[in-house]
Amino acid sequence: MWNYEKRLQFPVKITQPNAKLAQVIISQFGGPDGELAASMRYLSQRYTMPYNEVAGLLTDIGTEELAHMEMISAIVYQLTKNLSMEEIEASGFDKYYVDHTLGLWPQSAGGVPFNACVFQSKGDAITDLVEDMAAEQKARSTYDNILRLVHDQEVCDPIRFLRAREIVHFQRFGEGLRIVQDKLDSKNFYAFNPEFDRCKE
Amino acid sequence: MQDYNFNEYFDRFPLAMAYVPWQHLTQIYEDLDKAYCTGTIFPELTKPFTGRRCVK
Amino acid sequence: MSGRMNSEQENMLRNIGIVDFVTVEMTEYLDTHPFDREAMEYFNHYMRMKNQMMRDYAAKYGPLSLSVADTCSKEWKWALQPMPWEGGC
Numbered sequence A: 001m002w003n004y005e006k007r008l009q010f011p012v013k014i015t016q017p018n019a020k021l022a023q024v025i026i027s028q029f030g031g032p033d034g035e036l037a038a039s040m041r042y043l044s045q046r047y048t049m050p051y052n053e054v055a056g057l058l059t060d061i062g063t064e065e066l067a068h069m070e071m072i073s074a075i076v077y078q079l080t081k082n083l084s085m086e087e088i089e090a091s092g093f094d095k096y097y098v099d100h101t102l103g104l105w106p107q108s109a110g111g112v113p114f115n116a117c118v119f120q121s122k123g124d125a126i127t128d129l130v131e132d133m134a135a136e137q138k139a140r141s142t143y144d145n146i147l148r149l150v151h152d153q154e155v156c157d158p159i160r161f162l163r164a165r166e167i168v169h170f171q172r173f174g175e176g177l178r179i180v181q182d183k184l185d186s187k188n189f190y191a192f193n194p195e196f197d198r199c200k201e
Numbered sequence B: 001m002q003d004y005n006f007n008e009y010f011d012r013f014p015l016a017m018a019y020v021p022w023q024h025l026t027q028i029y030e031d032l033d034k035a036y037c038t039g040t041i042f043p044e045l046t047k048p049f050t051g052r053r054c055v056k
Numbered sequence C: 001m002s003g004r005m006n007s008e009q010e011n012m013l014r015n016i017g018i019v020d021f022v023t024v025e026m027t028e029y030l031d032t033h034p035f036d037r038e039a040m041e042y043f044n045h046y047m048r049m050k051n052q053m054m055r056d057y058a059a060k061y062g063p064l065s066l067s068v069a070d071t072c073s074k075e076w077k078w079a080l081q082p083m084p085w086e087g088g089c
Helices: A018-026 A037-049 A053-081 A085-091 A094-100 A123-147 A152-181 B034-040 C007-032 C037-061
Strands: none
Touching: A018 A053, A018 A085, A018 A123, A018 A152, A037 A053, A037 A123, A053 A123, A053 A152, A053 C007, A085 A094, A123 A152, A152 B034, A152 C007, B034 C007, C007 C037
16 A cells, blocks of 8 residues: 655756646646556556566556656646736646646646556556556657756756656566566467466467 | 677577566666766666757 | 745755665665665665654654654644645655
C-alpha cells in the first residue's frame, strides 16, 4: 500500500505564469506518454509478473511515476496560478478554463481526456517489459519536445530532472527483460507465456 | 547495410529479442547535489538533451 | 511562491530530497541487482540518514510523513502546513 511524503521529489518553484506552456506541459500529466499513464501501466502489469524482482521493479517505478505526476501537476498549477482574465483569453487557455477553471484535470495538450487506451497490460512478461521500455522512450521524447519550447530556467530544471529519470527507467526495464530472458529457454523465448501457461507442451 | 559478423555473440544473444547491457556499480557522483540536479546518481546514465531545430 | 520558509528550513528540505533521491535510485538498481552487497550498504547508509533527517525536520517544522507526526502538539500540523505544490517544495 502507499504512504505519502509531504514534499515534491524535486523542487518546483515557478514565479512567472505562462498559460501557453501550461497547456503543453499538461500532456505529461494526462497525455498518452505522461506520468499518470506510466504509473498506471506499471502498477497494473505487476500483479501477474511471475518474477519477484521484476514485480518489485514495476511497483517501485510505478510509485516513483506518481511522484512525477505530482511534480507535473505542481508545474501546471504554478504556471496558471495568478493568470488574469486577459491572459486566459489571449493564450487560448480559455478552452480549458471554461470546463475546469484553474483546476488540474488529466488530459493531453490536444484535449484528449486521460484514458486506459494509452497503455497496455498484456499479461505477458516479455511483451509488458518491451511496452515499458517503449513507454520510457516516448516520455523522454516528449520531454525533449517540451525542452525545445521552454526558455525559463525555473521550468527547465524540474523538466530536465524528469527527463533524466526516463533514461534510468529504460535501463532498469531493460535489465528486467534480461532477468526474464534468463528464466526462459534461450533457444525459444516465445515457446510459452510464463504468466499464463502451466505446461510447456 | 552493415552486417556485424559477431559470431561469438549469437549463442549469448539469440535473434528476435532485445538486450540492454547490464549496468555495474562502477561510478556514483561524489557531489550528490549535482547528481540530484542531473536526475541520476550514475554518470554512465547521464545523457543530456542538446538538440535545437535551427531552421529559420 | 509560499515564501514563508526560511533558508534553514529550505536547506533541510532540499537535503532530505537529495538523500531520499539516492535511496530511490539505489532501490531501483537493487531491484535488478538483488545480490549487490555494495549497493545494499550504500542504500542502508542513506536510508538511515534520511530517517534521522525526517525526524529532525519534523521536530523543528512539522511532519513530512505520518510516521513522524507528533501527536503531543496542540494542533494537527500534518493538515495545517502548506502543501508541497505551493512552491516551498
